[in-house]
Amino acid sequence: MVIYGVGLLAGCMLAGLWAGRLLGHALGVEANVGGVGIAMLLLLFFTQISPKRPVLGPISASGVSFWSAMYIPIVVAMAAKQNVVAAVSSGWVAILAGTLAVLASFALVPVLAKWAPKAEDDA
Amino acid sequence: MMLESIESVLIQNGLMTAFALVALLVGFSYWIADKWTGGHLHGSAIAIAIGLALAYLGGKWTGGQQGLADIPWLAGIGVLGGAMFRDFAIVATAFGAEVRELKRAGIMGIASVLIGVALSFLIGAAVAVAFGYRDPVQISTLGAGAATYIVGPVTGSALGADSSIIALSIAAGLTKSILVMIATPLVAKRIQLDHPHSAMIYGGLMGTTSGVAGGLAATDPKLVPYGAMTATFYTGVGCLLAPSLFYWIVRSVF
Structure with missing residues (x-):
């Protein structure tokens, strides 16, 4: 189901941002250190690396690829709010x-x- | 009555308004790219440039800080273009990334973040000195602003800089991120930004997440995950180094 892909994506993002905040805290910095980067690595781990990775069927995977394809429109909106x-x-x-x-x-x-x-x- | 009811529908469904509007804007931009530039300029580069121009008009019109999103019926643009959706889409682009490529350029990617933060700080600080600033706190805050518009105010408030210099540091960071969005597709060939490993180094050197996100979208969307990966560490590293090590160095010079 599509929601599995979207849920995996959201879970990776939340976990990554949390880890980035903890990392910032540990370094004594008032900023998120690499949260999004960590989230990306988590997504790669769960979809490509982990031997026990949940197999995303094509429909579940479309829940991730949809948001990847929404990247450019979101960036355009981001430009319009600078x-x-x-x-x-x-x-x-x-x-x-x-x-x-x-x-x-x-x-x-x-x-x-x-x-x-x-x-x-x-x- | 007609107009009022349209406006209230647009306001109450702000995110949908944003989807529809961005779709029109992107479609228009791809049409221009195809018709007028014969595909030489990427449609998304034009869309981002138009977005920035509209942000300028919106800012002038409302006097607010969020560009187009300060117009009430366009507030959805602020949601769609906000950090949550931006980061969500960036993470999603990792789905298509090649782990091999990330490993290959990993070390240089990390190195480029450190080099990038130091380089931008140095240049920002040098400009501050050239304009007559002699207070190490002010020099460091401006230097940090040249890193990103988050590093600037974080550094400034950590060092107790006054709000006018913090505002300048934010403006320096904004200038950087906007320029990266516009200029990246224009210089991409010249700086050999055509491969995952150069994209990782580019992300690490530039560091502004919005700038890199926009710049790579306008150049080659396939490179986005590599550049975004390193860029997201930049602000954190900047917030770590600028108010500590870099400030200490500046203070020992002035």
């Missing part, structure tokens, strides 16, 4: 700090990617 006015009207310090940080980070992507092992090396 505080763009505050970003644009904040003055040069903030705009420069944000912009230069992005440009430098972009520039580093290919540099660091070179150090990561490539798929072709596998054979």
Whole structure:
């Protein structure tokens, strides 16, 4: 049933966010440390890795893939609720700090990617 | 009477209003992408750009902080685009991810988070110094804001910065996340963002969850789980390092 997939997804998300909050607490940080990332790893564990994984039939799996497909529309809604006015009207310090940080980070992507092992090396 | 009743239906069923509206917006954007750019620009890139433009108009119109979602009959946009649905959809994208790829670039992904936080902080702090700030608390808060718009205020309040500098740090983080959304599809080829491992490094370096989510959606949705995975650790690492180690370093310099 579709709800099994949706329920698994929701369970992984709640468990991940909880773990992220505990991790933040342990580190003395007022933030969720990697909660969503942990949730993703949990979902992968339960659907691909665990030897005792619950087998999601195609209909149950569609409960997960539906939300994965809703990703772009949700991101569009997310864009439409950003505080763009505050970003644009904040003055040069903030705009420069944000912009230069992005440009430098972009520039580093290919540099660091070179150090990561490539798929072709596998054979 | 007609208009009032339409409005009250839209308000009472806000999330449905948002579904319908976003569907129209996405459809329109894909039509433009196909007709006017011949498929060169991804439809979702256009949809995100239009979304941001509408957010600007909404913010100007209402004077609120939530873009379009501050207009009463569009409040559902705020629900659909809020952190809960965003994170839910991001987690769902992991369903199609390849564990092998994640393992392969895992170490570089972790390293890129640390490098990314340090780099953004350094640049934000340098800009603050260039603009004449000399107080280590202010410099660190702005540096933290250049990481993400959450790291900035968390750091600022931990260090006791005043609210005007915290507001600036949030604006720096917002600028970053909006720019990442818009610019990623434009620079994707040049920075070789075409593979799970470069996506993981990209997520770790950028760090803004919204920016990375939007940027990858507009570039290649298949890369989303890899970039999102590392990006979600960034804010936490930033909140850990900025008010402690990085502040300590700034204080020893100024």
